[in-house]
Amino acid sequence: MSSGNAIRGSRVGAGPMGEAERGEAAPRTWVSFWCSNAHETRPSFASDAAIPEQWECPRCGFPAGQDQANPPAPPRVEPYKTHLAYVKERRSDADGEAILAEALARLRG
Template sequence: MAVGGNAIRGTRVGSGPMGEQDHGHHADRISVSYWDGLGNETVRHYAAGLPEEEIPDIVDHPHSGLPAGRDKDNPPAVAKNEPYKTHLAYVKERRTDDEAEELLDEALQKLREKRGQ
């Protein structure tokens, strides 16, 4: 048998010297609470030096899936889901019936010219 053995067997990679109690320096951070419409709280942690305008006002609650805001008494409302629209519905929003008819006539005219009619 070999003498010695594997010196790192049974230790975590990057754990430092055996018996080390401090596993690194923790950066300063702030905790921000968010509440959803059901009153559920979730806490997010941000770097202490982060400017206030970079901390989001609304996040998604991880358990309920509802939007959660920083004001406990006035949580954000659930966004209304719009029904599925077809491509034709979107086109009809952008074009009037007269414009659609004019475009159709132009397309048919080009097609007839291409076919030689």
């Protein structure tokens, strides 16, 4: 059985908005950006806006540039390092042995 409401799901004032209600759209410029995976992204900018040198690719997240032949290189991903790995970068094995000997002498003394 129908409820008899012909405009179900609508409310007063709801309806398609046209150019007259929103105003004129700003003139747009579409610019192509390419990432290192050869993905093309075409965001639109206002014609009087400054266009950035790089744009983030929405498909892979790599930086994209306007030169298709030479896209920006993907960022280098550093692997996770433990505290011990950072200590080993700063100190040589000889430094570590000297510090260990000093600490052991202090404990025994």
